[in-house]
Amino acid sequence: MTGPAYSYSAEELKLFEDIKNGKTFEATEDMPAFYRKHLLNLLWMQGDSEYSGALGYMPWIEKAPTLQEKVIVAQMVKDEMRHASVIYRLLDELGQDTLTHVQNSELGYKLPEDKVQIGFQRLKDDYRVNIFYYNIKYWEDYILFNFLMDRAAGHQLQDTFNSSYLPWKKAIEGIYKEEVMHLAHGDKWIKILGKDAEKRPFLQERLNLWWPRVMNVFGSSKGASNDLYVKLGLKQRTNSEIRTVFTKEIQEMCDEVGLTLPQYREEDQPQREARKL
Numbered sequence: 001m002t003g004p005a006y007s008y009s010a011e012e013l014k015l016f017e018d019i020k021n022g023k024t025f026e027a028t029e030d031m032p033a034f035y036r037k038h039l040l041n042l043l044w045m046q047g048d049s050e051y052s053g054a055l056g057y058m059p060w061i062e063k064a065p066t067l068q069e070k071v072i073v074a075q076m077v078k079d080e081m082r083h084a085s086v087i088y089r090l091l092d093e094l095g096q097d098t099l100t101h102v103q104n105s106e107l108g109y110k111l112p113e114d115k116v117q118i119g120f121q122r123l124k125d126d127y128r129v130n131i132f133y134y135n136i137k138y139w140e141d142y143i144l145f146n147f148l149m150d151r152a153a154g155h156q157l158q159d160t161f162n163s164s165y166l167p168w169k170k171a172i173e174g175i176y177k178e179e180v181m182h183l184a185h186g187d188k189w190i191k192i193l194g195k196d197a198e199k200r201p202f203l204q205e206r207l208n209l210w211w212p213r214v215m216n217v218f219g220s221s222k223g224a225s226n227d228l229y230v231k232l233g234l235k236q237r238t239n240s241e242i243r244t245v246f247t248k249e250i251q252e253m254c255d256e257v258g259l260t261l262p263q264y265r266e267e268d269q270p271q272r273e274a275r276k277l
């Protein structure tokens with residue numbers, strides 16, 4: 001990656017150095033505006049993703065194939081809604097008004113079209129990671145969501161274990177444990193469906209659709225903000241580092257059940273428009 005076009009001020013460079021040497025922040029503490037802005041950005045992104053994720057799973061309480069699976073889906077809806085409430089509480093502590101935001105947003109909105117790809121674009125005035133705009137149409141999609149997105153989220157959460165923002169660090173352990181259960185549910189079902197010769201072709205078809213969507217979650221490698229999050233101690237690895245580890249795990253699992261991982265090319269993805277909020 002080439003260096004950022006923006007050069008940091010002496011004050012910002014001092015902050016990076018302090019954080020590297022172990023400086024942390026609490027909610028009640030004064031924090032540099034620069035740090036606060038990026039922290040809020042990441043928290044809003046997580047909060048809105050958890051919330052719209054819960055709503056996206058909700059119809060599957062009714063549609064899940066067995067009674068036992070309905071219970072599992074209901075549990076996941078509750079988990080995601082709890083994650084949202086935990087993250088929104090952190091935002092409220094930082095002076096944000098999450099309730100008004102939730103009430104005035106369309107976090108339940110899902111794209112009506114099935115085979116559409118939106119690349120890096122946002123469709124509504126919210127901060128969700130844009131995979132949460134897609135509709136979960138089939139049980140295979142639900143499973144792929146657990147298999148792919150909950151795994152990607154798990155990796156991103158791992159990066160918060162040592163966050164320089166202590167309230168977030170404290171909140172993340174419980175959330176992470178639940179995401180691991182979700183991805184294990186995905187893995188279990190990928191094996192069931194992938195090893196079934198009759199079910200595998202449709203699973204493959206849906207994987208082809210969801211794969212670029214999940215890869216886009218890791219963002220454009222052209223963006224400099226990721227590197228900045230690492231400098232601020234808000235992430236430990238850049239998104240492209242996480243993406244490499246993630247892809248390896250998915251590839252191994254696909255090999256095991258006979259699925260083919262589609263080619264992904266970042267340059268083929270529709271680019272992001274300016275953020276509305």
Ligand SMILES: [Fe+2]
Pocket residue numbers: 050053079080083175179
């Ligand atoms: Fe979650």
Ligand SMILES: [Fe+2]
Pocket residue numbers: 080150178179182
């Ligand atoms: Fe989850």
